[in-house]
Amino acid sequence: MVEAELVLGPSSEAAGGTGRPQRFKIKRVSASQQIHDALRERIVSLEFVPGQSLSRNEIADDYGVSQTPVRDAMLKLEEDGLLLVQPQSKTEVTRIDIAHARETQFLRLSVELEVTRRLASDPQADRLEPIRSILAAQEVALQRADLDDFARLDRQFHGALYDAVGVPALWALVRARSGHIDRLRNLNLPDPGKPANILDYHARILDSIAAGDVLATEQAVRGHLSGTLATVEQIMARYPAYF
Template sequence: MNKTTPKRPAKIAPPRDMLPQGQVRRVSASQQVHEALRARILALELAPGQPLSRAEVSETYGVSQTPVREAMQRLADEGLLEIFPQSKTEVSRIYIGHAQETQFLRLSLELEVVRRLALAPDRSFVDETDLLIRRQERALADDDVEAFSNLDRALHRRMHSLLGVETLWDLVTARSGHIDRLRNLNLPGPGKSASVVDCHRRIAAAIRAGDPEGGEAVVREHLSGTLERAEDIRARYPAYF
């Protein structure tokens, strides 16, 4: 995969959230820069090993260096930037060990979430998750990759929020930079997105049926794959690791 120097955006454009209609999202300049840079790093638009200048980022996004410094430090805390004091800042290489840890954490959490939802006495909330899945199917049919990804995140976060543990989903998401980049290097083959939707439908069906074991089996299937091909991905893109 050949990556070229990214074009500078005319202004900050934070990723779209799945917010209720009419709800206004207000964030600081630092948060906007963080989200914009993070999205570009995960999309590999800013490639592993690519240097970043605080002054250039400040100019690109039309903000002072203070929010840029704060955003970069947060990205460094998430393992997506390497900051070498008085020297340079660059996008971190992909660390497979970090990806494995995050995957272990996410799998452990989602297995328990699905189990508890399937054992809930009232499972009428599945109507809501079915609606998100249908919207994801429409995004797939429209070949709207951004909407598909946003709905994927919204579905998983909603399942966590039903149990009051959405902050744990946020924690996993903040740690997911290495495995997300690994997934983006592992370009999906034909039918991959359809397979994602199919797993979502089967998970929802298992929860509705009160079948925790069936739901857990689909979760394991849903979250497997990328790490099994990690060494092959590294062999194809050695400069990124």
């Protein structure tokens, strides 16, 4: 990752009265990281389906870059378990790994129970307001039947819970491991009643937190996060080529 210095203009206030510019280090996301993130989203959203071959040349042309950042991005996606890279042969999207999905769900449930327990133990209204705004936007997305926006707001809702207790890096960790279970969720999301069920659980989680009810919060989180894996056999039966 490349670091650069951001130079502010001269200001006696900004520079503590010295008149000298202050310098702050900022980080720029590398080309390989941007391509990794873009390809990951296309895999998780099922635009690139399990078993599909990906061409490094075509990806490089699509994004207007050399093959080097594409190669690096693909190797990172292989570490994530989303690509199988066979040197001098082919690169293909992996099948959905149910064991990996269950492991990630265990990790997420363990962390999210503690995150929401802390929020319910000290339900400050100002910490919950951003989460309420996301929930309201998600209701609108459901009314529009916009599942892409609904899924994006779903991720934002949970990320905001972690932000509210000051552990956003843990959400990033969970997200980095969630490629397989996220693909499962995207197969499950169009099922009749599934988006409404998600929205209902989000409301229950938030209401329980606001009421300071730790037990009800835990029950809502457990019910919510177990939903997709509870129906995994039906999902596999409908999409056998993905597994």
